[in-house]
Amino acid sequence: MAEYSVLPMMRNLATKSLSAEQCLLGSIVLALAVAACMWLLLGPPRAAPAYLITGALLAALLAVSLVMMRMVGRTQRRMEAVLHGRAKGEQRAIEALRNSEAQWKEVFEHNPVMYFMVDAAGTVLSVNTFGATQLGYSVDELLGQSVHMVFAAEDRHMVQGNVAACLDNIGQTHSWEIRKVRKDGSELWVRENAKAVRRLDGQLIVLIACEDITERKQAENALRQSQMYLAEAQRLSHTGSYGWHADRREIIWSEETFRIFGFDKTPSIKFGTVMQHIHPDDRESVYRTVERASRDLKDFEHEYRLLMPDGEIKYVHAKAHAAKDATGSTEFVGAVTDITARKRAETELHEAQTNLAHVTRVTALGELAASIAHEVNQPLTAVVTNAAACLRWLDREPPNIKEARGIMESIITDGSRAGDVIQRVRALVNKTTDQKAPLDINEVIDEVVGLVQYELLSHRVSLRLELAPALPLVLADRIQLQQVILNLVINGIEAMQPVTDRPRELMIQTRGEARQILVTVSDHGVGVAAENADRLFDAFYTTKSSGMGMGLSICRSIVDSHGGRLSVVGDAGPGATFQFTLPLHQEENAW
Amino acid sequence: MVTGSLASPPANAEEPTVFVVDDDASVREALSNLFRSVGLRVAVFGSAHEFLQSKLPDVPSCLILDIRLPRLSGLDFQAELAKANINIPIIFMTGHGDIPMTVRAMKAGAVDFLTKPFRDQDMLDAVTTAIERDRNSRDETKVLSDLQALFAALTPRERQVMTLVTAGLMNKQIAAEIGVAEITVKIHRGHIMRKMAAKSLPDLVRMAQMLGIGPGSGGSQT
Numbered sequence: 001m002a003e004y005s006v007l008p009m010m011r012n013l014a015t016k017s018l019s020a021e022q023c024l025l026g027s028i029v030l031a032l033a034v035a036a037c038m039w040l041l042l043g044p045p046r047a048a049p050a051y052l053i054t055g056a057l058l059a060a061l062l063a064v065s066l067v068m069m070r071m072v073g074r075t076q077r078r079m080e081a082v083l084h085g086r087a088k089g090e091q092r093a094i095e096a097l098r099n100s101e102a103q104w105k106e107v108f109e110h111n112p113v114m115y116f117m118v119d120a121a122g123t124v125l126s127v128n129t130f131g132a133t134q135l136g137y138s139v140d141e142l143l144g145q146s147v148h149m150v151f152a153a154e155d156r157h158m159v160q161g162n163v164a165a166c167l168d169n170i171g172q173t174h175s176w177e178i179r180k181v182r183k184d185g186s187e188l189w190v191r192e193n194a195k196a197v198r199r200l201d202g203q204l205i206v207l208i209a210c211e212d213i214t215e216r217k218q219a220e221n222a223l224r225q226s227q228m229y230l231a232e233a234q235r236l237s238h239t240g241s242y243g244w245h246a247d248r249r250e251i252i253w254s255e256e257t258f259r260i261f262g263f264d265k266t267p268s269i270k271f272g273t274v275m276q277h278i279h280p281d282d283r284e285s286v287y288r289t290v291e292r293a294s295r296d297l298k299d300f301e302h303e304y305r306l307l308m309p310d311g312e313i314k315y316v317h318a319k320a321h322a323a324k325d326a327t328g329s330t331e332f333v334g335a336v337t338d339i340t341a342r343k344r345a346e347t348e349l350h351e352a353q354t355n356l357a358h359v360t361r362v363t364a365l366g367e368l369a370a371s372i373a374h375e376v377n378q379p380l381t382a383v384v385t386n387a388a389a390c391l392r393w394l395d396r397e398p399p400n401i402k403e404a405r406g407i408m409e410s411i412i413t414d415g416s417r418a419g420d421v422i423q424r425v426r427a428l429v430n431k432t433t434d435q436k437a438p439l440d441i442n443e444v445i446d447e448v449v450g451l452v453q454y455e456l457l458s459h460r461v462s463l464r465l466e467l468a469p470a471l472p473l474v475l476a477d478r479i480q481l482q483q484v485i486l487n488l489v490i491n492g493i494e495a496m497q498p499v500t501d502r503p504r505e506l507m508i509q510t511r512g513e514a515r516q517i518l519v520t521v522s523d524h525g526v527g528v529a530a531e532n533a534d535r536l537f538d539a540f541y542t543t544k545s546s547g548m549g550m551g552l553s554i555c556r557s558i559v560d561s562h563g564g565r566l567s568v569v570g571d572a573g574p575g576a577t578f579q580f581t582l583p584l585h586q587e588e589n590a591w
Numbered sequence: 592m593v594t595g596s597l598a599s600p601p602a603n604a605e606e607p608t609v610f611v612v613d614d615d616a617s618v619r620e621a622l623s624n625l626f627r628s629v630g631l632r633v634a635v636f637g638s639a640h641e642f643l644q645s646k647l648p649d650v651p652s653c654l655i656l657d658i659r660l661p662r663l664s665g666l667d668f669q670a671e672l673a674k675a676n677i678n679i680p681i682i683f684m685t686g687h688g689d690i691p692m693t694v695r696a697m698k699a700g701a702v703d704f705l706t707k708p709f710r711d712q713d714m715l716d717a718v719t720t721a722i723e724r725d726r727n728s729r730d731e732t733k734v735l736s737d738l739q740a741l742f743a744a745l746t747p748r749e750r751q752v753m754t755l756v757t758a759g760l761m762n763k764q765i766a767a768e769i770g771v772a773e774i775t776v777k778i779h780r781g782h783i784m785r786k787m788a789a790k791s792l793p794d795l796v797r798m799a800q801m802l803g804i805g806p807g808s809g810g811s812q813t
Binding site: 370373374377378379380381382383384385386388389390392393396403407410413414417454457458462 | 615617618620621622624625627628629659660661662684686707708709710711712714
C-alpha cells in the first residue's frame, strides 16, 4: 500500500526541477555580471576609462542575459508542454492500475480460497475476508496475531516446520494438509500451498493459499476406515476379494487374498501365476471352471486346494459374481475364503462319524451273528456233503465220473456262495468306506437280504420285496447304504417281536421318481409313537432295552451325506414305515 | 427245484426212500447226491407244505428235516405229522445254537439230530437206523393188520369163543358160558384155529394179545 504514493511524488519533483533551471540560468548571468564588475574595479587600468568598459560589459552582459533568458524561457515552455503530456499518460496508467488493483483485490478478497501473508515469525500480515470468515474471525482480529492461533496446539510444531521449509527454499512452492481450528473451536481440514518471497523492502514473507478439504478429508477418512474395516473383516473371516477381467487374464487382489495365496502384494496378478499355487490335482477342474466362466460370463463358485511352497495344503472356496464394468465389459467380482480350518474340522467330524458308523455297523453285525453263521453254514454243509457223495461215486466199481463231475461243479458253486457271504460280512466290518460309485440300489438290497434270511426265519418274519426293475443308478457308498438298509431291516424285525395277532411282514420297496430313488422299509410291528417321531433320529435315543440309540442317527447322517433324506412316514396301518431318498447319479455335477 | 420227485426210478415196492425237506436248494441237492451215491432212493422238497402235498410211496422211508423252515418250522411239522398219524421216522438237521429246539424234537420222538455240517457217515448211519426202524414198524403193522383181517373174517360166535379160549376157559366152561353144547364149542375152536392160521393154542393166545382181545377186553375171568 505504501507503493501507491510513489508516482505522485515523482511528478512533484519534476515540476520543481524545471523552475530551478531558470533560476540557475539567471544566477549564472548574475554571477558573470558580478565577476565583470569586480574585474573592472579591481583589475589593472586600461586606456579607456574603467566605467566605460564596465558600462559596456554590463550592457553586453545584459544583452547576453536577455538572449539567454529568452532561450531558457522557450526551452522551459517546450519542456513544460512535454511534461504535461507525460503527466497525462501517467494519469491514465495510474487509473488503469487502480482498476486492475481493485479487480485483483476483489479476487483476493472473495476467491473461495483462504489467503494469508505471514512474516518469518508467523505473524499474520494479511488475510483475505474469506480466509478470516472461514475461520470465524474478522480480518482485524487476525492481523498482527500469530498464525498459530488458528492451529491446534499439537499441530503448531508442524506449522513452524512448514514455514521454516518455505523460508529455506525461497520461491519454491510447498504444500501440505493440516487441520485448522476455528474461533469456536471446531476444526476444518485444509490443503495449504505456500511459498516464501522477499518483499521490495527486503522483508521475507510467506504467502499461503489454502482450500477447505474437510469434506474430502472426511470422505477419505470414511473410506480409509471402511477399507480398514473391510481389511480387518477379511482378515478375521479369512476371506479375500478379487476382481477379474475375463478378457485381460489379470486379477486384482485384496490384501487378504494375497495372504491366503501366500504371494507378496503386487498391483495385479497374472492368471498363470495363480495356477502355479493351485494343487496339481485341482488345476484341471479350476481351469475348466474359469474357462467356462470366461466363456459364459456367468456367476461361478468352486472349491479347490492350494499347494503352498512349504508343502502345506490349503482349502479355499471361491465365489464370483459377473458384473458389467464402466466400459461395458464383464468383470468378475469375487470372494475367496480360506476354509482349511473348516475342512479340517469337517474331516475330523467325518472321521468321527465314520468311526461311529463303523462301530454301529459292527454292532449290527453282531446282532446278525447267528444269521451270518447260518448263511455260511448252509453252503458249507452242501460242500461237505457233496464232497462225501463225490468220493462215494468215485469209489464205486466202476467209478461214476459223470456224477462226480456234476457234484464237483456244485461244490464250486456252493463254495463261492459261502465266500461271497464272508466277503460281504468282511466288507461291512471293514472300516474304510466312503468310496462312492454308481450302483444299483436293488442289488444292494439283495445283498442285505442275503444276510438277514435266518434272522427273518428265526423271528418268523416274512419278507416282501417290491423292487422296481431297471432303476437308474445312484452314486453311493455300497457299504454305507447296506448299513442303512440293514439297520432299518433289523429295527423292523425287532419291532415285530411282540406281535402275535397278525402276520409279521417286512416289506422293502424301491421306486424311481423324477430325480431320485425312494427306498421304503415298512413293518407290521409296534409302530412309532407320534411323540417319539421327532427324536427318533437323535443320537443316543432308543426305545429298545438294549442298543446304543445310534443306529438311526448314523443312518440319517449317511443318507444326508449322499444328498438324500431319511424320514419316518406317517403311519399307514400298523407298524412303522421308514423311507429314504437318493439323488440319481449324474455324469457331472455342475458347480 | 425238485418237488417231491424220486431221484431214482421206482424199483420194487419195498425199496426204501429218503425224504428230504430243506429250504436251501444246495443242501437238498447235496443230500440227494449223497443218498444216491449209496443207492438210496431220494425225494426232496423245499417246504413241509410240498411234502404234504405229494403222494408218498408206500415203502420203508425216513424224513430228513431242517429244524428251521420258513413258515411251518420243523418242530411244528413234526407235530402235524403225529396228529395226522403219519409215523415216519424223522432225522433233524440243526444249525448251531438250536439246543432247546433239538431237545424238543427228540422228546417228540425224532430218531436223531445232526448238526450242519454233518459227517456223511453219520447221516447215512442215521438214515439206515431210521429206515430199519420204519421197516420194523411197518412189518409189525402188517402182521397186526393181517391178524385183524383174519379176526374180522370170524363169525361173531367164533370171535366170542376165541376170546374165551384165549382167556384160558375150558370147553365145558365156554359151553356153559354161552349156553351151547360142548361139542359145538369144539367145532368152533377147530374153525378158529384154521381161520386164524394158528399152529397151537399159545400161538392163538399171542395173536389175541396182539389184537388186544386178551383177558381185559373180551371174556370174563372169574
